[in-house]
Each structure stands twice: as structure tokens, then as C-alpha cells.
Amino acid sequence: MxxxxxxxxxxxxxxxxxxxxxxxxxxxxxxxxxxxxxxxxxxxxxxxxxxxxxxxxxxTEPVVSGSRSNHFALEVSDLDEWEAHFKATNTAYRPPKFRPDGVRQIFLQDPDGYWIEFFSRKGNQLI
CATH class of the missing domain: 3.10.180.10 (2,3-Dihydroxybiphenyl 1,2-Dioxygenase, domain 1)
Known part of the structure; x- marks a missing residue:
């Protein structure tokens, strides 16, 4: 199989x-x-x-990436800690928002413009 x-x-x-x-x-x-x-x-x-x-x-070509298109997602244990880290390192990111399934996520871009999603299933869901 x-x-x-x-x-x-x-x-x-x-x-x-x-x-x-x-x-x-x-x-x-x-x-x-x-x-x-x-x-x-x-x-x-x-x-x-x-x-x-x-x-x-x-x-050598432009990057084609977007939070609703080509991106990769990293599941993290504590999204609040990551947001604090991004603030402390002066890293630009989109403020947290909830997906339709209730999971909270943050997006940021790397130096080439690739979008990276950070999300956590634990303690970050809509009630």
C-alpha cells in the first residue's frame, strides 16, 4: 500500500x-x-x-508569495510569546487574527518576501 x-x-x-x-x-x-x-x-x-x-x-526572479497564496506555516506552542519576540526584535508582522476555524495566526515576511504563518492550536482559539 x-x-x-x-x-x-x-x-x-x-x-x-x-x-x-x-x-x-x-x-x-x-x-x-x-x-x-x-x-x-x-x-x-x-x-x-x-x-x-x-x-x-x-x-534571480521576483518572489510570488502571499498569506493567501504561496506561504508556509509553522505551528508554535505559544503565539503570544512569538508576538512578544517579534516586537522585541523589531520584526514587522501582521497583527494576530483568527482563522475561520478559530485558530489564531500571525503572518510575517522574510527578507525575500516569502510569507510565513505562525499559529497555535493551544489556548489561542475563539471560545
Whole structure:
């Protein structure tokens, strides 16, 4: 029987690898991973227990991303802590809002313009 174990990684094209590494380490708090010696620039990061973000440094075209189109979402344990972190790091973000299913979410953009959704199912739902 065919089965899918899960999503291993998300890959995005970036224009400036060093700038993206700084953002994903400092603002998002991702842990860098060892990366094979590809013949193009990039970096890998750990997300959660088994997922990864791969940045590929060969972007020359504009990014097409939006909170209602191409984006990726990170589930977090405490959305209020993340909002406080974004304020403390002077990171621009959209204020929290509720999805139609009652889950609260925050959106922000990385240096290339990719939208990232942060959401929490715990304690952040409409009653």
C-alpha cells in the first residue's frame, strides 16, 4: 500500500544567503544543519523534530508569495510569546487574527518576501 510518512523539507530560493541565514537564525530561531557540498550556495535548518527548511541562494526572479497564496506555516506552542519576540526584535508582522476555524495566526515576511504563518492550536482559539 502506498503511504506518505510526512513532509521532510520546504525549499525556497533566496537572493542573499547570508541575509536569509541571519533572519532564520535570529528572528525565527531555527537551528542550522549540516548541508551537503552542493555546487550552489544555500543553507539548511531544522524545523521541529523531523522537518527542515532549505534555502537555495540562486534566486534571480521576483518572489510570488502571499498569506493567501504561496506561504508556509509553522505551528508554535505559544503565539503570544512569538508576538512578544517579534516586537522585541523589531520584526514587522501582521497583527494576530483568527482563522475561520478559530485558530489564531500571525503572518510575517522574510527578507525575500516569502510569507510565513505562525499559529497555535493551544489556548489561542475563539471560545
Amino acid at each position: 502506498l503511504s506518505i510518512i510526512g513532509i521532510n523539507h520546504v525549499a525556497i530560493y533566496v537572493a542573499d544567503v547570508a541575509q536569509s541565514v541571519e533572519f532564520y537564525e535570529t528572528v525565527i530561531g531555527l537551528t542550522p544543519l549540516a548541508r551537503p557540498a552542493f555546487d550552489f550556495p544555500g543553507a539548511w535548518f531544522k524545523i521541529g523534530d523531523a522537518q527542515e527548511l532549505h534555502i537555495i541562494g540562486i534566486r
